[in-house]
Amino acid sequence: MATVDSRERSTAVAPQHDVPRGGVVDWLTTTDHKKIGILYLVSAVGFFVLSGLLSLVIRAELAAPGLQIVGHQEYNELFTMHGTGMVFFFVVPTAIGLGNYFVPLQIGAPDVAYPRLNAFTYWLYIAGGLITFSGFLTAGGAAAVGWTGYAPLSLNTFSPGAGVDLWIVGLLVSGVSGILGAVNFIATIFGMRVPGMTMFRIPIFCWNILVTSGLILFTFPVLSAAFAMLYIDRQIGGFFFDPGAGGDPILWQHLFWFFGHPEVYIMILPFFGVVTEIIPVFSRKPVFGYSGFVFATLLIGGYSLSVWAHHMFTTGAVNNPFFAATSMIIAVPTGVKFFNWIATMWRGRISLQTPMLFSVGFLFMFLIGGITGVFLASPPIDYHVHDTYYVVAHFHYVLFGGSVFAIFAAFYYWIPKISGRLMNEGLGKLHFWLLIIGFNMTFFPMHVLGLNGMNRRISDYSAASGWQPLNILATAGAGILAAAVTVFLINFFVSMKKGEPAGDDPWGGYSLEWATTSPPPPHNFHRIPPVHSERPVFDDRGGRPRAGADGKPGGRRSG
Amino acid sequence: MSTKQRPILAAACVAATLSACVPEPADVQGESVERLYNFFFIVAAVVFVLVAGLITWSLVRYRAKPGDELPKQFDRNLKLELTWFAIPLATVVVLFVLSAQVLGEVNAESTNPSVTVGVEGFQWGWRFIYEGSGVVVIGDATERPEIVLPVGQPLTFNLESADVVHSFWVPRFLIKRDMVPGQQNSLSLTISEAGVYRGVCTEFCGLLHSKMNFVLRAVSPSQFEGWLDEQRTIDGNG
Numbered sequence: 001m002a003t004v005d006s007r008e009r010s011t012a013v014a015p016q017h018d019v020p021r022g023g024v025v026d027w028l029t030t031t032d033h034k035k036i037g038i039l040y041l042v043s044a045v046g047f048f049v050l051s052g053l054l055s056l057v058i059r060a061e062l063a064a065p066g067l068q069i070v071g072h073q074e075y076n077e078l079f080t081m082h083g084t085g086m087v088f089f090f091v092v093p094t095a096i097g098l099g100n101y102f103v104p105l106q107i108g109a110p111d112v113a114y115p116r117l118n119a120f121t122y123w124l125y126i127a128g129g130l131i132t133f134s135g136f137l138t139a140g141g142a143a144a145v146g147w148t149g150y151a152p153l154s155l156n157t158f159s160p161g162a163g164v165d166l167w168i169v170g171l172l173v174s175g176v177s178g179i180l181g182a183v184n185f186i187a188t189i190f191g192m193r194v195p196g197m198t199m200f201r202i203p204i205f206c207w208n209i210l211v212t213s214g215l216i217l218f219t220f221p222v223l224s225a226a227f228a229m230l231y232i233d234r235q236i237g238g239f240f241f242d243p244g245a246g247g248d249p250i251l252w253q254h255l256f257w258f259f260g261h262p263e264v265y266i267m268i269l270p271f272f273g274v275v276t277e278i279i280p281v282f283s284r285k286p287v288f289g290y291s292g293f294v295f296a297t298l299l300i301g302g303y304s305l306s307v308w309a310h311h312m313f314t315t316g317a318v319n320n321p322f323f324a325a326t327s328m329i330i331a332v333p334t335g336v337k338f339f340n341w342i343a344t345m346w347r348g349r350i351s352l353q354t355p356m357l358f359s360v361g362f363l364f365m366f367l368i369g370g371i372t373g374v375f376l377a378s379p380p381i382d383y384h385v386h387d388t389y390y391v392v393a394h395f396h397y398v399l400f401g402g403s404v405f406a407i408f409a410a411f412y413y414w415i416p417k418i419s420g421r422l423m424n425e426g427l428g429k430l431h432f433w434l435l436i437i438g439f440n441m442t443f444f445p446m447h448v449l450g451l452n453g454m455n456r457r458i459s460d461y462s463a464a465s466g467w468q469p470l471n472i473l474a475t476a477g478a479g480i481l482a483a484a485v486t487v488f489l490i491n492f493f494v495s496m497k498k499g500e501p502a503g504d505d506p507w508g509g510y511s512l513e514w515a516t517t518s519p520p521p522p523h524n525f526h527r528i529p530p531v532h533s534e535r536p537v538f539d540d541r542g543g544r545p546r547a548g549a550d551g552k553p554g555g556r557r558s559g
Numbered sequence: 560m561s562t563k564q565r566p567i568l569a570a571a572c573v574a575a576t577l578s579a580c581v582p583e584p585a586d587v588q589g590e591s592v593e594r595l596y597n598f599f600f601i602v603a604a605v606v607f608v609l610v611a612g613l614i615t616w617s618l619v620r621y622r623a624k625p626g627d628e629l630p631k632q633f634d635r636n637l638k639l640e641l642t643w644f645a646i647p648l649a650t651v652v653v654l655f656v657l658s659a660q661v662l663g664e665v666n667a668e669s670t671n672p673s674v675t676v677g678v679e680g681f682q683w684g685w686r687f688i689y690e691g692s693g694v695v696v697i698g699d700a701t702e703r704p705e706i707v708l709p710v711g712q713p714l715t716f717n718l719e720s721a722d723v724v725h726s727f728w729v730p731r732f733l734i735k736r737d738m739v740p741g742q743q744n745s746l747s748l749t750i751s752e753a754g755v756y757r758g759v760c761t762e763f764c765g766l767l768h769s770k771m772n773f774v775l776r777a778v779s780p781s782q783f784e785g786w787l788d789e790q791r792t793i794d795g796n797g
Contacts, residue, residue, distance in 0.1 A: 076765075315744075335643065
């Protein structure tokens, strides 16, 4: 094993960092994985709020036929930047932020393998985000080519503005950030585990971060290459994608989706990991089928590299049956995970505190998104629903119903560890119910709209289409979603100040992050319990549930 | 699908999911798509009820009560795990085979179409060229084009783009195909029902994408011939 035996840490480890300086300079120069994790999470939530505000304008515009709020150009910029912001600057960075904070803690390491690289990775991400969004400040506005940036529309001839160039450069920079972050996670997980923490004892969350990092290494370089080619096409006439000069627009789609579909799994696997951490703890049982989860995660990772052209069934340029087969098979390991989650809850003692509540919300919503995904994997059905609101509904059930619900589950579960204070349960439950009602009001009707002919990415529709009632419903739902997120932010700020102290282990956790203080010291652990199973903290307290059977948070200190 | 079954099935779908059905197809190929969609829908409904039911059952039955002991700590059962690996696998194999069959049906090209229409998409409009008759219909975002086609005859659309990627879709046909610059695509179908249908571009194509629409009027073959003659006269006079 790559773990170093000299790193025996049954007693305190000498701090590897300077004494915390506090203040702005410290945050700007920190190489502590926990602080970088916090920076990632705060920035990602910032981009979530920003991109969410863009989508509120989109929903407001679509509430009625005709253009009331923005023009066509602005509308196209809004949905482009909404998608770009959510995918590249919110969901993936949130996974990286959670991984940054919790992977070292969960494997008993004092930091990531390359702390300085880690800091560099974060600042590249911020630079990429600012460059991408700075398109709004240019005369021509931000990129208005869709987050998929299909050529030739994204070429100079059709989109001459600087917004597209900034979009390309920003995403290139953030792509490099993702690659470096993936290298760091892989090195950390393979090389920094505490003695006893074998690969088949690391928490499932770490497995998911590992497989996600592998996917990033396989796919982000392809995306970077595609963006570099697009940039060359735009700036010096590379003719890669220009059909008038012998280039091929379909090539762009292949390169983009070779990245783009694994990207979907990059955005969901870490959050599969999150709910696989939470469900056992709140069911008072071990995870059911640990190796099944690992196996399924590896299968999903592998298969996800072979499904990309199901985004191109209608192009007439790909082998539809092949990509239909791979795309449908990938539902199988996902189905296995569902049954394992259910078996984990089966005959457990389930307490529905906020982390579990959001995880359950994830199960139901992702179930719907997964099922509609199988419809889309069938080429004849895709011939009808491709590029309609059905697809918009589908991927929001996956990315919002899936990832975002799991992200909130992770926040309620882990913020007490980060801050030392519990979030307010009442506000958390209000947040949950507003979120799930608003979410379904917004996105469920979109299935129906898509089936009935409403195409994607349209700034306007005619009154005769009959789509307005469901669009009004969706817009009202978006308002409820905004209220839900506001409740979360209020809960966060209030709990930071006045929240109940969390203690080391408020939930009766299993993995090593619960063996240290909340927040952990700069070097992470004063004492690491011995690791004999995938539940070291559970073993360490003699198999007793940490909290009372009613699930209320227990005492203040563990160990 | 017979017309008798359709209302019943439609009603069932409405009850199940607030009308998450495809619209009634207006072409022969669309009927195959509809059958496939409905089969998928039934499978999906069964899967949803099963999985959501198991989750709900667990939440209700195994909710923690005050004074509960630690439950039995079981964490594996290879037979069960293999079973629930096999069930989804078998399901998707069936779904794949059916999809492949229907794919063959809807992709079949008319060997001898009665009418061949060249369709060229451009930002943000359409140019329809009726092959053999010299009739051309053009329209754009300000004035959407209206084309006429015969019911019950095999049609072929040859799809091209003059600039960026567009996509040709009449929602009631349940089939769409992209129009890619530098590439020839074609779409063959037979309209089964007379009516006036909306057509749209479904691939985002820039500023006025939302305005890139057309109208398709499906009429009897004799009415179609009459319309063609009329167009020729107009073109001739013009």
